[in-house]
Amino acid sequence: MTNNRRMLVLRAVVEDYIRSQEPVGSSSITRDHALGVSSATVRNDMAALEDEGYLVQPHTSAGRIPTEKGYRYFVDKLATVVPLSAAQRRGIDTFLSGSVSLEDTLQRAARLLSRITGQVAVVASPSLARSALRRLEIVPLTPGVLLVVVITDTGRVAQRTLNLADCPDADGVAKLSDAVNEQCQGMSLLQAAECVGRISASPAFTGMQSLGASLAEVFGDMASQEQSSNLYMAGASTLTRSSVANVADLAPLFDALEEQVVLMKLMSSLSEVSSKAGGVSVAIGSETHTPGLMHASVVTSGYGRSSSPSKATDGDESAAAAEPVAFVGSIGPTHMDYAATMAAVRAVARYLTGFMSREESGEQV
Incomplete structure (x- = not known):
């Protein structure tokens, strides 16, 4: 659409129809909008807009209402989004x-x-799938039972319980937890799963591979099971x-x-x-x-x-x-x-x- 006046007529029709939900006629546009042209000119512009698919006339004697194409043009070209006060x-x-x-x-x-x-x-x-790791907390509950608390950058808090036959002592658990928080913070949960695997496989964490693998599985499950x-x-x-x-x-x-x-x-x-x-x-x-x-x-x-x-x-x-x-x-x-x-x-x-x-x-x- 290249005719500037027709654009103004389309805007007037859309705005009036949004307000009234009644077909809009040329006379009301001439009366309510300072377009500086006659009702006959507006009527001709509305007929042209109808031919171009922007407006439709629901009844022979009625005014026009916007089509999807008309609304789309209004949203893309004509609507003025005023910031809230x-x-x-x-x-x-x-x-x-x-x-x-x-x-x-x-x-x-x-x-x-x-x-x-x-x-x-x-x-x-x-979703957890779109979240990044902010902090990991591992809380020993009973011998061999750990509570894993995952806190994400989006404010989500998720918990899992681990049962490990060869669970490290409290110092070992704290050491691994600190390493994960230092090296994996800010990663997606899938990335954190890979990071935990690398950490637990390093010589500094000998004997903690089972806990590391379980943590990696927890991160992976959280990401894959909650895509929505x-x-x-x-x-x-x-x-x-x-x-x-x-x-x-x-x-x-x-x-x-x-x-x-x-x-x-x-x-x-x-x-x-x-x-x-x-x-x-x-x-x-x-x-x-x-x-x-x-x-x-x-x-x-x-x-x-x-x-x-x-x-x-x-x-x-x-x-x-x-x-x-x-x-x-x-x-x-x-x-x-x-x-x-x-x-x-x-x-x-x-x-x-x-x-x-x-x-x-x-x-x-």
């Missing part, structure tokens, strides 16, 4: 700063995002009561929300390319490739990006620094308020990224 940001900080754990923070974030947008909010917890994350959702009931939702579209939408594996895959892939559109990615209708979301849009951003060089591949540390460990997103009708939703998702994602950074550095949140 200082008061809104303080409200987010106040609501989320009272949390007592990572899980509580993520639950609160989902509730808050839903409250801001009036839509379904989805927040994923960081927990999902925290909020706002389904709010969307049901919302005037922006088409009741006929809600049943397939709720069915799609039940398919958490599909939803996880979709939103994870979107979050990985969320460097576009100011750190937010948007999938509209058929772009989601999910039957239940044909009349919905998904706005997603990654959060908690790792800055650990050990996570880079082929020496590309910048790629590692941009890798999200999880995502936050909002799901609503295709006629959602994109600018407001994108701003809210981005703001919550940035808060969660800051939260993860404070967790990683050990600061008080």
Whole structure:
């Protein structure tokens, strides 16, 4: 689209339809938007936009409504994502700063995002597969029984119990634990598994190969058995009561929300390319490739990006620094308020990224 006036007409139609959910006519655009042209000119532009696939006329005598193509052009070229005000940001900080754990923070974030947008909010917890080792603790429980506590850079804490017939004494356990913390910190759990194997095979740790192998297996199992994350959702009931939702579209939408594996895959892939559109990615209708979301849009951003060089591949540390460990997103009708939703998702994602950074550095949140 190269006609600047048509771009303004398309923006006016999208914004008016988002606000009213009623087909938009040329006369209302002329009245409500200072385009400086006649109603007939606007009508001609709307007809051209319809021919180009950006608008559609649901009834012969009705105004126009945006198509998926129209929404896509609006999001990519026309929508202005205004940062949240200082008061809104303080409200987010106040609501989320009272949390007592990572899980509580993520639950609160989902509730808050839903409250801001009036839509379904989805927040994923960081999976262990995407986490890096912050600290290992090995606690002897009884002779031959050890409690292994793994603390990650994403704030996750995982525990495993080891039963060893040839368990080293407490000093040996502490020595190996200290070496792992010194040499493997900041590595992914799979990398840490290899690191532990090398440490326990060294002459300085003679007689600890069994414990080392067991620890390596623990790290590997944690990474491979939890490729997915927990999902925290909020706002389904709010969307049901919302005037922006088409009741006929809600049943397939709720069915799609039940398919958490599909939803996880979709939103994870979107979050990985969320460097576009100011750190937010948007999938509209058929772009989601999910039957239940044909009349919905998904706005997603990654959060908690790792800055650990050990996570880079082929020496590309910048790629590692941009890798999200999880995502936050909002799901609503295709006629959602994109600018407001994108701003809210981005703001919550940035808060969660800051939260993860404070967790990683050990600061008080």
